[in-house]
Amino acid sequence: MSDDWIAVDWGTSHLRAWAMTGPEIRASAHSDDGMGRLSPEAFEPALLALVEAWLRPDGATPVVACGMVGARQGWVEAPYRAVPCAPAGGNGMIRALVHDDRLDVRIIPGLSQASPADVMRGEETQIAGFVAANPDFDGILCLPGTHTKWAHISAKEIVSFRTFMSGEIFALIAGQSVLRHSVTTDGFDDDAFLEAVSESLSRPESFAARAFCLRAGSLLDGLAAETARARLSGWLIGMELAAARAYWLGQPVVLIGAPALSGLYAKALQAQGLTPVTADGDAMTLAGLAAAHLGV
Amino acid sequence: MSDDWIAVDWGTSHLRAWAMTGPEIRASAHSDDGMGRLSPEAFEPALLALVEAWLRPDGATPVVACGMVGARQGWVEAPYRAVPCAPAGGNGMIRALVHDDRLDVRIIPGLSQASPADVMRGEETQIAGFVAANPDFDGILCLPGTHTKWAHISAKEIVSFRTFMSGEIFALIAGQSVLRHSVTTDGFDDDAFLEAVSESLSRPESFAARAFCLRAGSLLDGLAAETARARLSGWLIGMELAAARAYWLGQPVVLIGAPALSGLYAKALQAQGLTPVTADGDAMTLAGLAAAHLGV
Numbered sequence: 001m002s003d004d005w006i007a008v009d010w011g012t013s014h015l016r017a018w019a020m021t022g023p024e025i026r027a028s029a030h031s032d033d034g035m036g037r038l039s040p041e042a043f044e045p046a047l048l049a050l051v052e053a054w055l056r057p058d059g060a061t062p063v064v065a066c067g068m069v070g071a072r073q074g075w076v077e078a079p080y081r082a083v084p085c086a087p088a089g090g091n092g093m094i095r096a097l098v099h100d101d102r103l104d105v106r107i108i109p110g111l112s113q114a115s116p117a118d119v120m121r122g123e124e125t126q127i128a129g130f131v132a133a134n135p136d137f138d139g140i141l142c143l144p145g146t147h148t149k150w151a152h153i154s155a156k157e158i159v160s161f162r163t164f165m166s167g168e169i170f171a172l173i174a175g176q177s178v179l180r181h182s183v184t185t186d187g188f189d190d191d192a193f194l195e196a197v198s199e200s201l202s203r204p205e206s207f208a209a210r211a212f213c214l215r216a217g218s219l220l221d222g223l224a225a226e227t228a229r230a231r232l233s234g235w236l237i238g239m240e241l242a243a244a245r246a247y248w249l250g251q252p253v254v255l256i257g258a259p260a261l262s263g264l265y266a267k268a269l270q271a272q273g274l275t276p277v278t279a280d281g282d283a284m285t286l287a288g289l290a291a292a293h294l295g296v
Numbered sequence: 297m298s299d300d301w302i303a304v305d306w307g308t309s310h311l312r313a314w315a316m317t318g319p320e321i322r323a324s325a326h327s328d329d330g331m332g333r334l335s336p337e338a339f340e341p342a343l344l345a346l347v348e349a350w351l352r353p354d355g356a357t358p359v360v361a362c363g364m365v366g367a368r369q370g371w372v373e374a375p376y377r378a379v380p381c382a383p384a385g386g387n388g389m390i391r392a393l394v395h396d397d398r399l400d401v402r403i404i405p406g407l408s409q410a411s412p413a414d415v416m417r418g419e420e421t422q423i424a425g426f427v428a429a430n431p432d433f434d435g436i437l438c439l440p441g442t443h444t445k446w447a448h449i450s451a452k453e454i455v456s457f458r459t460f461m462s463g464e465i466f467a468l469i470a471g472q473s474v475l476r477h478s479v480t481t482d483g484f485d486d487d488a489f490l491e492a493v494s495e496s497l498s499r500p501e502s503f504a505a506r507a508f509c510l511r512a513g514s515l516l517d518g519l520a521a522e523t524a525r526a527r528l529s530g531w532l533i534g535m536e537l538a539a540a541r542a543y544w545l546g547q548p549v550v551l552i553g554a555p556a557l558s559g560l561y562a563k564a565l566q567a568q569g570l571t572p573v574t575a576d577g578d579a580m581t582l583a584g585l586a587a588a589h590l591g592v
Binding site for chain 2: 072080112113114116117118119147162163164165166168169172173176177178179203204205206207208209210211212213215216217219220221223236239240242243244
């Protein structure tokens with residue numbers, strides 16, 4: 001149909017696509033062909049492998065993509081737009097050069113901030129999806145993830161934002177440090193998590209010593225792995241909340257991301273007296289891609 | 297000779313041995329047969345491969361070892377001694393079972409602390425070496441490394457200690473995180489380091505956000521890798537100094553470790569108005585092993 005198009009979320013380690021008709025999803029597909037493993041000439045074949053069945057019978061099918069696909073090492077660089085600005089909304093999209101004329105690919109640019117120096121790629125589309133549905137929102141969006149973003153939204157614009165590496169630091173310490181044997185578990189101790197958030201809000205500087213305490217506790221006292229894992233997470237999120245206080249204190253906060261991690265941030269913020277709302281990260285991505293394509 | 301013996305520093309990733317006559321070094325050798333790659337039955341062959349030429353022509357040669365060789369996963373577990381106590385001095389050494397009766401192997405136990413839960417293995421021997429040479433010292437020893445130790449020494453005893461994982465966190469972030477491309481260099485910017493120490497002492501909670509700033513700075517502003525690396529190091533050491541303030545404030549501080557890393561801690565402490573003294577880590581290890589063997 002003439003209003004068929006394709007929405008694409010193309011990150012470092014994943015490629016996800018949706019067959020769309022206007023704002024409606026017809027089908028979805030995903031592969032491991034993330035930007036991190038593709039050379040520039042491999043993007044078009046990777047996309048075709050996933051979406052060829054969805055292409056219009058004649059003419060070019062519009063494809064709108066967000067994420068690391070637009071990084072310097074991606075398919076084509078979509079230069080950062082500087083905040084304050086609207087999160088996405090179709091401004092500054094860059095066309096990728098394609099060999100197959102059934103494709104018309106545009107990439108949403110990431111956002112940058114001069115001071116403190118900061119960047120995002122992909123989250124701006126989730127933010128655009130939220131803002132499209134909530135044009136009057138004035139407050140804070142928090143996007144928990146490997147690199148959690150805190151963004152101040154006002155008058156449909158991103159005023160400022162700040163990225164925290166807490167998630168990546170957690171993964172490195174839990175997976176590869178001397179603590180890896182002390183925190184290996186699927187379990188999680190909610191009380192220990194909240195206590196750790198509170199400890200870290202009070203004395204964030206002690207993180208590197210507290211972390212080693214987990215190793216000593218498991219050697220000396222048989223500290224349970226679910227307690228150790230929850231404390232490690234709580235100290236990192238607590239440290240982040242201490243630094244991001246200027247963002248969330250006294251503000252409406254909406255959490256956008258995967259449910260498990262967003263749930264931890266929600267618990268931590270509730271313990272500080274906030275009542276954060278949560279929104280699904282995937283749904284916001286798709287809404288943002290639709291807003292960019294449909295201009296709504 | 298009848299006062300020949302062998303000193304051994306046996307860590308997770310290294311095995312170093314010295315042929316000694318009383319307090320004098322006759323020879324030294326090292327291999328990669330660290331505790332981390334050896335099963336229990338592999339310790340004796342690994343030791344013999346390094347020291348067989350040094351054994352006395354008749355009778356057993358005393359071997360005194362420190363480090364992870366005495367961990368639960370090591371040759372034989374040398375149970376932790378609880379502080380407050382003398383750092384080593386021959387108390388509680390554990391004999392390893394050997395098949396070759398030319399060896400008489402004893403292992404120096406590590407130390408533990410109940411609250412905050414903490415442990416050390418190997419550093420107690422360096423501390424013993426320092427205390428043997430400085431019996432009247434009352435103050436703080438800082439042993440920079442992968443897991444930096446701060447120890448309060450009084451009346452020849454370790455009163456308390458605290459371990460910081462700052463070194464391991466630095467290595468993980470610099471080597472494996474999204475920052476790895478931003479900090480790869482042999483260079484180091486001393487001014488950026490000291491500025492970062494100061495920033496982190498003031499606002500330690502911002503570490504995870506500052507770290508991402510290095511990535512953004514290198515993308516947006518071409519931030520030099522030696523500046524980025526120095527800042528990452530300075531923020532971690534500054535955070536550690538903020539948490540360890542109760543140890544060092546107004547105290548004499550001696551740094552024991554490898555010269556490069558000890559030099560960074562020295563610079564950071566000097567900027568806080570201290571005049572730390574440095575002692576070589578390897579020399580202190582050997583002095584501690586000698587003190588344990590010779591009972592001095």
